[in-house]
Amino acid sequence: MLSAGRLTAARVERRHVGALGVAVVALAAAPFVLTSYPLSLLTLSLAYGLFAFGLDLAWGRAGVISIGHAAFFGVGAYGIAIAAKHDVSLLLAVPVTVVLAMGVALAVGLAGLRQGTSPSTMAVLTLALTLLVDQAARSLLSLTNGSNGLYVGSGGIVGTYYDVAAVVLGTVTVVWVVALRGRFGRRLLAVRVNEVRSQHLGVDPQRVKITAFVLSAAVAAVAGMIAAPVVGLVAPGMAGVVMSTQVLVFLAVGGRGSIAGAFLGAALVTIGQEYLGAAIGSWYLFVVGVVFVLVVRFAPGGLTGLVTARLRRPVEQAAAQGAVIPVPVAEPTGAPHPPPDRARDDGTPALEVRGLVKSFGAMPVIRGIDLTIARGEVVCLIGPNGAGKTTLLNLVAGDLPPTAGQILVDGRDVTHWSPHHRATLGLGRLFQTPSIYPELTPAQNLALAQAEAHQSVRLPAELSRFADVDDVLTTDLSLADQRALELALTIAWGPEIVLLDEPAAGLSHADSTRLAHILRSISRDLGCTLVVVEHDMDIVKQLGDRVVVLAEGRVLVSGDMDSVSSHDEVRAAYIGAV
Numbered sequence: 001m002l003s004a005g006r007l008t009a010a011r012v013e014r015r016h017v018g019a020l021g022v023a024v025v026a027l028a029a030a031p032f033v034l035t036s037y038p039l040s041l042l043t044l045s046l047a048y049g050l051f052a053f054g055l056d057l058a059w060g061r062a063g064v065i066s067i068g069h070a071a072f073f074g075v076g077a078y079g080i081a082i083a084a085k086h087d088v089s090l091l092l093a094v095p096v097t098v099v100l101a102m103g104v105a106l107a108v109g110l111a112g113l114r115q116g117t118s119p120s121t122m123a124v125l126t127l128a129l130t131l132l133v134d135q136a137a138r139s140l141l142s143l144t145n146g147s148n149g150l151y152v153g154s155g156g157i158v159g160t161y162y163d164v165a166a167v168v169l170g171t172v173t174v175v176w177v178v179a180l181r182g183r184f185g186r187r188l189l190a191v192r193v194n195e196v197r198s199q200h201l202g203v204d205p206q207r208v209k210i211t212a213f214v215l216s217a218a219v220a221a222v223a224g225m226i227a228a229p230v231v232g233l234v235a236p237g238m239a240g241v242v243m244s245t246q247v248l249v250f251l252a253v254g255g256r257g258s259i260a261g262a263f264l265g266a267a268l269v270t271i272g273q274e275y276l277g278a279a280i281g282s283w284y285l286f287v288v289g290v291v292f293v294l295v296v297r298f299a300p301g302g303l304t305g306l307v308t309a310r311l312r313r314p315v316e317q318a319a320a321q322g323a324v325i326p327v328p329v330a331e332p333t334g335a336p337h338p339p340p341d342r343a344r345d346d347g348t349p350a351l352e353v354r355g356l357v358k359s360f361g362a363m364p365v366i367r368g369i370d371l372t373i374a375r376g377e378v379v380c381l382i383g384p385n386g387a388g389k390t391t392l393l394n395l396v397a398g399d400l401p402p403t404a405g406q407i408l409v410d411g412r413d414v415t416h417w418s419p420h421h422r423a424t425l426g427l428g429r430l431f432q433t434p435s436i437y438p439e440l441t442p443a444q445n446l447a448l449a450q451a452e453a454h455q456s457v458r459l460p461a462e463l464s465r466f467a468d469v470d471d472v473l474t475t476d477l478s479l480a481d482q483r484a485l486e487l488a489l490t491i492a493w494g495p496e497i498v499l500l501d502e503p504a505a506g507l508s509h510a511d512s513t514r515l516a517h518i519l520r521s522i523s524r525d526l527g528c529t530l531v532v533v534e535h536d537m538d539i540v541k542q543l544g545d546r547v548v549v550l551a552e553g554r555v556l557v558s559g560d561m562d563s564v565s566s567h568d569e570v571r572a573a574y575i576g577a578v
């Protein structure tokens, strides 16, 4: 029997297909019911809708801000106009123009979406780009005819309408089916909902965002190409900052992250401009500006967001994402993770840090740590508050760059590797505050991790239970269940080494004991190496093969619980302090 969540997903899927069918029928019928003027407005709305859909791939789906997207739209429009002027075949002009737009987007994306760059970098770069393309269109007179622009003939409104509708439907369908419903769409969703969790599951957020930006530029260029004959005159304004702002308004009003939203926003603003603009003149832009501010402030999901919030429960909205998330399975199939194989152990430590130093400004926090952790070992890191335990985990996981020293995972020097690159060696991580995918169900969380799996794992029953929980969102779970889910998706991903930061924090005694039991079974049955930062001494006693005490950024002592707790310096530095 299908679970409630999967039934909801199937229903949402049916609705999507139904909506697509209605759109196709409505588009095909339009020339028979509309006179030529509304039909030309609809044609223009479709072209602008595709432009907004292109922007949505970057802004709505990947969270990449582009405030100069008309640069790509303009490149597309000029590509067609210049080709028409010089009688260049469309078969040549179209791919060359799209590749040019994608090349420019790649250069901008590589510069603006590098790890560590702030989101505003992309805003500044794309703004500069739209100004640059606008200026180039004004200055390159022999190519673009400057401010006067280039005329592009259209073959009559009905013919143009059908051409436009066909290209729009074709482009949207190809992008939807090939990109958004596949692995790329799943990664887009994962990175948008929780970038940090995704990179610790081995997903490269920069690559995903840059790909989305390049794809969005290609779609914007295609939109520019089909807009050129509809508008008739290709002028610098088509690539300029006003056009770039307008498409942001289309999308914000219609609703990001939704195909319908992009087209609805474009249609409302375009048609509104024709009818309302005639009545109130330039005040129309003022009205649009006010609507934009109101939407951003009061309805960040735009009109489609308002409607779906009314029509769908949150879990149904999560199910709507189901198209790009593989169907979760209650009992993951495939070979179980191999148990600890000491014979395989060639003596290479699972983890090694050498002379590790980390300072924040002038303040040293990690002051030269040397630590070796064997394969399959369970090491508990303890120490007083501020000793540097979390910082050490952050350094090992790649979430912080060290000031000096070396980090080796399975014998490989990963000191300068990004978190997602380290994850490819099987390095998994849990956080003090559970890092899961909040807008999705537990089953979808688990499925996302399984889809990116480092290796196939048979989960313990206490963790595999989440594969069936698809009728609530993770935000509705108790803290204990959120922690268990974070552990479940990390283990389902198939790590070799797991870094856990205070996994028992905030849990009741019973939940902590259950957690310790699960962690022990993960170590015993799956052979994972565990590095656990923990304050709860009961957990430490139950769990640790070895206890490492940190104080003031140094290893004070390392050994079994008894020897460590009888150590004078430890008593002074830690046990006396709690």
Ligand SMILES: Nc1ncnc2c1ncn2[C@@H]1O[C@H](COP(=O)(O)OP(=O)(O)OP(=O)(O)O)[C@@H](O)[C@H]1O
Pocket: 360, 365, 383, 384, 385, 386, 387, 388, 389, 390, 391, 392
């Ligand atoms: N990003 C940062 N910038 C500046 N200082 C930081 C940063 N992160 C940590 N610190 C400082 O580094 C020191 C060690 O912090 P850390 O969180 O590693 O300690 P901890 O041993 O995990 O403590 P706790 O048990 O309270 O979690 C603290 O003094 C903290 O204020």
